[in-house]
Amino acid sequence: MDRYAVFGHPIGHSKSPLIHRWFAEQTGQVLTYEAILAPLDGFADSWLHFVAEGGRGGNVTVPFKEQAFALAQVLSKRAQLAGAVNTLYLDEQQRLCGDNTDGAGLVADLLRQDVLLEGANVLLLGAGGASRGVIQPLLDAGAARIHLANRTVPKAQQIAQLFDSRVSAGSYAEVPKERWHLLINATSSGLQGERPPLHEQHLEYCQLAYDMLYGAEPTPFLQWCHQQGVPQTADGLGMLVSQAAESFTIWRGVQPEVEPVLLKLRELLRG
Missing domain, CATH: 3.40.50.10860 (Leucine Dehydrogenase, chain A, domain 1)
Structure with a gap:
């Protein structure tokens, strides 16, 4: 076997x-x-x-x-x-x-939730491996602009330089005042019960706030975004299942359905 x-x-x-x-x-x-x-x-x-x-x-x-x-x-x-x-x-x-398959998993999960990526301005929080792995798939899916915000600016700039001029980087305090349609938290701040130090002004035009972490309850970042009036929030469970589906397809040449597995997992998490 x-x-x-x-x-x-x-x-x-x-x-x-x-x-x-x-x-x-x-x-x-x-x-x-x-x-x-x-x-x-x-x-x-x-x-x-x-x-x-x-x-x-x-x-x-x-x-x-x-x-x-x-x-x-x-x-x-x-x-x-x-x-x-x-x-x-x-x-x-x-x-x-x-x-x-992480970036493909994220894009698949966003599209599954009817997020419009074509022409979207994306604010990406954190400059670790989780961020770096999703930038090109987001650009390929049509994102017009991606800005990396991170505590350590040189680390974010180092990643941004790997890509074209659509990708920029800076500190949380210096996020450009633009219409950010999609916010993605790629930090692990939620594991410590915290959220990235982002000013609420950057949420004004946000249609979806996404946290790559997942759990039985919304992360502190998603709770904050919801309180600030962001119309849609989502955690990373769908990304987990979607990237796994991509791996499965690579190995077996068969595309599994994500939705039934995601529903089972969600039920399991809620106990």
Whole structure:
């Protein structure tokens, strides 16, 4: 039986085994998918051991996406732009291929919610790997402008310079006074019960506030946006399922349906 897995540290919280099991049932694919806790300094060894035991492909989560990028022999264009890999597989020549489906997952989830990306001005909060991986897919989907706001300005500027003039960067205090249609929080501030220090004036024209984190309750960022009158808010659960669907399609050549799996996961989170 074909084996797949997700590698991370920690990994016990991962919903990926459940998601891919449901995808397999839905599409009639016969496979196994497990969660593997890799040592912080031993991702490569864990992956090689998995392949030696018949592993066909895998997902990679925190903190191994950069290590997976370094390990891959062939990198997709979107992995190169993201500087990180979240999807690994062996091609017909048995070369290790690395891809990044995070940006595609975000765009798919936004489109699923009828967000108009064509011509949109996007304010992207945070300048980590999560931000970098979604910029090109957002541009490809038609975003007119993307501005990265971050506490550490040089880090944001470094990312912006990887892209064309549609992408800019600066501090939270110096966000350009433009009509931002879409706000995306790519920071982990919600894990500490906080939100990015963004001024409420930038929410005036926002149609959707999106947080890449997800949970049983709205994140502090989404709660704040709702209080400020943003008409629509969404967390990152749909992005999680959509990026997993993209990985599944790469491995199996079959496109699973996201909506049924997303509904099941949402019910599970609400207990």
